[in-house]
Amino acid sequence: MLIVTLGFIVLLVIGMPVAFAIGIAGALFFFQNPELPFTIPAQVTVSQTQNFALLAIPLFILAGNFMNRSGITERLLELASVMTGRLKGGLAQVSLALSALMGGVSGSAIADAxxxxxxxGDEMMRRGFTRGFTAGVLSYGSVLTPIIPPGIGMILYGTIGQVSIGRLFAAGFAPALLLWVGLGLAIWLTARRRGYQPERATRPSATEVGRAFTGGIWALLFPVFLLVGLRMGIFTPSEIGAFAVIYAILIGVLVYRKMRRQGFVDGLESSLADVGSVMFLIALSAIFTYGIVLERVPETVAGLILGITDNVYGAMVLIALAVVVIGFFIDATVLIIMLTPILLPVVRELGADPVHFGIVFIVAATIGNFTPPVGAAMYAVCSILRCPIGEYTRESAPLLLAVVVVTLILIFVPSFVLLIPNLIFGG
Incomplete structure (x- = not known):
């Protein structure tokens, strides 16, 4: 697998699209092993797309695009302002609250950022926030998005690793809250040092609070309906994706009345592009995964880690650190697809709960979205705000530290991650 891995890295360096880099690198394994029929890459590519559980991915992508066009975003922004407008940091705290509220709507950290x-962005800078700190807050705030149901990373990890998607959805809430607190504290300390003022000078009235919660209630209920449907056995993960699409359309058309014909068409077009790129990546990754399994890479990795430590927490720290470093160069979605079949058997052998590990793994993989040299969310934010990467990196250091500290807490306190799934689905 050394030549395959080096081939993958070289293809990425020369600018090959990630899906083709994975597929071509995986095909190198078959050139190394001519005794294997070369029909296998075509067979595994097609068979990968026939996994019924993966149907949830295009459905949730479609639901997210429809909900973004349903009028929910404006109401969630008002709710975020009411919740956090009086905290030091003003719009920075509001943006963080909006990321938490939008997690169940967009499902994508990059789209949210x-x-x-x-x-x-422009309004924050007009209020006195530096360009680098503004970009850092808007980028790192979206770390909440992938672990609030229905995060696409959870569906990928659960499908590939045969882990309960319902338990993963439930496990995301408490870590998301802890990340919110950690990032909010980092913003508060920075705002206090620099004199950034709250967004609101007075407490919101009861009328304002009621109107804000009423306006955002349908978005807040969305992940609740997902969990209830899964827990009660009403839906499978794939079927609940179809429910999410219908829910988004009904809210946009009948409740907020913002979904028009053009918005519907735009949602379909955006979803076609998103689904095509994700599913093409998943299909070609099957070629890479075939070689990984045949060469017994998971067992080799397990032996290396066990040679360093047989403590499950120590192993998870090493894995999280490695995933963060690899994530500096490879997108989180790609990491989840590539590394789940390698790492999950390792932590299972050590006795870790796969749901606990999944949340830690997804958070660690997502960190790469916000860091140089290839952080997709970082580049999206910096290009929109015209912020130099060096300034962004320097100003966002407290936010990166907050996410790392929270990740360590999640590793060493599995009961915190598993509290809600155990309450809903049983221990």
Whole structure:
């Protein structure tokens, strides 16, 4: 697998699209092993797309695009302002609350970061925030998005690793809250040092609070309906994706009345592009995964880690650190697809809960979205706000530290991650 891995790295360096880099690198394995029929790459590519559980991915992508065009975003922004407007940091705290509220709507950290940059970026800088800190807040705030249901990373990890998607959805809430607190504290400390003022000078009235919660209630209920449907056995993960699409259309057309014909068409077009890129990546990754399994790479990795430590927490720290470093160069979605079949058997052998590991793994993989040299969310935000990468990196250091500290807490306190799934689905 050394030549395959080097081939993958070289193809990425020369600018090959990630899906083709994975597929071509995986095909090198078959050139190394001519005794294997070369029909296998075609067979595994096609068979990968026939996994019924993967049907949830295009459905949730479609639901997210429809909900973004249903009028929910404006109401969630008002709710975020009411919730956090009086905290030091003003619009920075509001943007963080909006990321938490939008997690169940967009499902994509990159989409969430880009959207908020267009909505709040210029206004934050007009309020006195530096360009680098503004970009850092709007980028790192979207770390909440992938672990609030229905994060696409959870569906990928659960499908590939045969882990309960319902338990993964439930496990995302408490870590998301902890990340919110950690990032909010980092913003508060920075705002206190630099004199950034709250967005609101007075407490919101009861009328304002009621109107804000009423306006955002349908978005807040969305992940609740998902969990209830899964827990009660009403839906499978794939079927609940179809429910999410219908829910988004009904809210946009009948409740907020913002979904028009053009918005519907735009949602379909955006979803076609998103689904095509994700599913093409998943299909070609099957070629790479075939070689990984045949060469017994998971067992080799397990032996290396066990040679360093047989403590499950120590192993998870090493894995999280490695995933963060690899994530500096490879997108989070690609990491989840490539590394789940390698790493999950290792932590299972050590006795770790696969749901606990999944949340830690997804958070660690997502960190790469916000760091040089290839962080997709970082580039999206910096290009929109015209922020130099060096300034962004320097100003966002407290936010990166907050995410790393929270990740360590999640590793060493598995009961915190598993509290809600155990309450809903049983221990």
């Amino acid at each position: 880009a959207m908020q940059s267009r909505m709040l």
